[in-house]
Amino acid sequence: MWTVVTVSELGSVTKLLDKQAIYEVVLRYCRGVDRLDIELVRSAYHPGAVDHHVGFEGNIDEYAAWLERVLAKLDGTMHLVGNHYVEFVDDDRAISETYVIATHWGTPSDDGLINFTGGGRYVDVMERRNGVWAIAERWAVQEWSRSDAGTVTMPRVPGARGSRDNTDPLHQVLARARRTK
Amino acid sequence: MWTVVTVSELGSVTKLLDKQAIYEVVLRYCRGVDRLDIELVRSAYHPGAVDHHVGFEGNIDEYAAWLERVLAKLDGTMHLVGNHYVEFVDDDRAISETYVIATHWGTPSDDGLINFTGGGRYVDVMERRNGVWAIAERWAVQEWSRSDAGTVTMPRVPGARGSRDNTDPLHQVLARARRTK
């Protein structure tokens, strides 16, 4: 059956697809950090993109190197994001705000400098270049920080655990799915 | 190329656009509270809307006044939302449930009445009036509350900070984007 789509509706759908693409850029950043996949982190940025981070200022190349050093001091991180709000400046540029709760853990577990949870927001200038949305400039805005010294523990019950290498369940499941495709 | 869109698919897409519009109503509410932008909070409600909040019952005018007084006692808040689930009652009315983790901080930092994190849900009757989705009635449902007395600190490292005025990075970036449009 043929049906009528108004130009206004079509425009909205196009923007919905753009918002989803931009959301997935933010998710790839988080997955890259949490799985210690620096190349995935880089893929969330355009070449030459600028990052204003907590304790860091520089371009994506410098940021990737800095991030790798910082993450090496920790046993793991989890960057849970919500509140993804996109405002378009023009067809190929948008300001994207995303709320984040970032949990960091390390050894020893009573050290509050490596065992803490931080709340903040990613304020991103997102641009579409050659059809691909990615970060052109990012501000990691700090809101609060809470020490988890002595209270965060690794789970004691059996079951799947997150890791930063290919033994992580996500990688295992994706690899198996590709083999059985 | 012309293509065929079934009525069923088109209906689903329309609902997807509605869900996104409703999600952004919830996000504007959160941004309004966290940036201390009471007019933005109001814009998430229809005129005459009713709010059943923690420690408050009344219409949106009364709620906005109450909220402003409560927020003035705090140094900042962060309302991170997830689990946005919409059920349509008819074309222009929906029940929207959203999970929220709300972090509150204030001075002095060892006062648990102004330094706490609460978990809950927004149960909203959303209505579309004159083409605009907004809250007609809201229940802020409490689940749990955790004292953060003495554990939540402001970040000590350099970098962008959230604020409740126009110096917040979001406002700065949006203003710059509009100037360079």
Next chain:
Amino acid sequence: MWTVVTVSELGSVTKLLDKQAIYEVVLRYCRGVDRLDIELVRSAYHPGAVDHHVGFEGNIDEYAAWLERVLAKLDGTMHLVGNHYVEFVDDDRAISETYVIATHWGTPSDDGLINFTGGGRYVDVMERRNGVWAIAERWAVQEWSRSDAGTVTMPRVPGARGSRDNTDPLHQVLARARRTK
């Protein structure tokens, strides 16, 4: 007005609808657990689906029975999800990763085994069978766990409270909406 929709755009929209359907499967799971609605939990899985959970391995029938016993020891739970990332294997199969912060509380409130917050990820093999997306296999991946012993309290201020029976505001509002439809 007639307009042109390219096959590529239509394909993207179809995938967007699939992602939303898969997201809502995850949300129904969370709502089912948190509202103690075991049938709703079951509806998120295909018959015979496998669950690899924290401290559990088995099929959905066994999981539902195990879950009911575990939840009975607690006064309440809240499973807030973010970072929903879907990768399609083929038209009817996808790997879905979802981040979760799960808060658990119980009596007495100083018992850290029933008062804790856990961070993790749901890694799901999602399949569409007879037009319905649901979980075929799930890994609940553990990341971190934090004791909330003695710090999580039930809210002391008046207002709507979450519950695990039909008095929960969500059920009340949904029932009222259906009556006035």
